């Protein structure tokens with residue numbers, strides 16, 4: 015197994031491809047807006063010192079017009095910047111979400127188990143949105159705020175250097191405040207997203223298991239437990255928000271105290287003739303610009319920190335290298351070689367402790383059927399999971415047509431295998447759309463044929479729309495047995511060479527189970543089948559039966575042989591026959 019690498023925010027940069035132009039032009043237009051903003055106080059000063067002092071109405075109108083023009087240009091530049099920022103941020107967000115979704119689909123089952131589906135959903139949705147908003151904010155403010163702070167400070171210093179000492183004291187105080195709050199909040203934003211994962215996991219489990227919750231009258235307990243998760247998230251978010259919220263008023267307070275000082279000492283300097291009234295007004299305007307920019311800078315930092323925490327979480331997923339890597343050659347059918355062989359296979363789930371199966375060996379030729387039986391948790395599904403490489407073996411080799419499954423490309427390997435998982439799962443859409451997952455090109459006649467073998471045609475044909483009947487999310491509109499039959503039909507549509515039925519007939523009544531097995535034998539005689547079941551009657555006619563107990567093979571042979579040689583099998587069979 016490849017070690018898990020830590021993600022870095024730099025990993026997200028490639029998704030900016032195609033948006034660098036907007037990312038550069040946006041801040042340039044914002045800078046132009048800021049330059050116009052810096053000129054306004056100078057025009058105001060002229061208006062007061064020349065226009066008002068000399069009661070020159072024409073001059074006042076002229077300066078008023080200049081201010082209007084500056085404002086109009088500033089607005090136009092701001093709008094252009096907003097356009098570029100949105101285009102870049104939304105484009106980047108979309109590319110990131112797509113890449114993340116694509117990458118999650120390449121991850122091995124163990125990586126998905128480790129990260130958790132709920133956390134993956136939060137990362138694809140909430141975290142991507144946070145990064146997207148953060149980028150939008152950075153494009154709009156990251157250059158403008160420092161530029162305005164430095165620019166306004168220089169302009170103010172040009173007006174009166176001595177008076178500037180006041181904001182030269184105020185700015186570092188605010189800087190220290192910003193730095194301290196940022197250092198405190200950054201790690202907490204990351205932790206909070208983790209709490210959001212808990213809420214997502216809880217929501218998912220509760221919605222999936224809503225019927226069980228009602229059956230056990232657990233609504234009150236589940237609501238209480240969900241409320242606790244939400245409370246923890248809310249409390250932590252409020253705590254971080256509170257500290258973040260100090261920034262605005264504290265920065266304003268410090269800057270406003272500075273403005274009071276400027277007005278106080280500036281008034282004295284106006285009296286002594288060192289400063290004009292217009293210059294003092296311009297000075298105060300620059301102070302206000304600095305204050306506002308500092309506050310916006312604080313908001314930017316908060317937004318940036320949130321985005322950085324989310325970017326790290328996304329990057330961690332992107333850093334996961336697919337453990338199941340593609341083999342080199344496409345699978346080709348070899349008539350002479352066994353279709354499937356397990357050669358001393360041992361497998362332990364990552365983080366699962368002891369091996370789930372130990373030293374399993376068997377071999378199957380074309381058209382043969384293997385029945386696997388054993389108690390709960392004995393390792394039956396684990397054997398099935400290793401064939402299409404949902405997991406790779408820890409020791410030993412799984413071979414198809416005589417070659418290690420790892421040598422084949424995943425697509426060609428999985429194309430010849432029809433898997434019917436233990437948990438029947440369908441997606442929203444029509445029955446036909448679900449069945450065509452097996453083979454997108456299959457026509458209606460093929461779908462009908464597959465349904466007939468899987469004993470699904472009877473109920474499908476009875477619905478008013480037949481194959482075009484809608485299936486609700488997860489197949490909730492169907493009974494357990496109907497879902498199982500459709501998932502079997504879906505696997506058959508793909509014309510597999512190897513069919514794996516993982517306890518897929520448990521919801522069928524005995525007569526349907528029998529008829530299904532008859533049809534499979536008659537219509538799919540050349541297909542190699544693995545039938546996992548808890549029912550001895552479902553597998554007793556198989557060519558070979560593998561008996562599993564606590565991860566070990568405790569019997570291998572035909573039904574008659576095992577009745578004599580394998581006490582575990584004999585026990586299961588006789589108990590079920592009673």
Ligand SMILES: Nc1ncnc2c1ncn2[C@@H]1O[C@H](COP(=O)(O)OP(=O)(O)OP(=O)(O)O)[C@@H](O)[C@H]1O
Nearest residue numbers: 127363365366370389390391392393394395396397
């Ligand atoms: N994703 C997983 N991560 C860790 N351990 C797992 C995982 N899946 C299964 N196991 C463990 O591996 C062992 C074998 O599980 P497996 O699902 O193969 O049993 P099974 O015989 O198919 O059981 P059942 O008949 O109940 O479906 C069990 O102890 C189980 O707890």
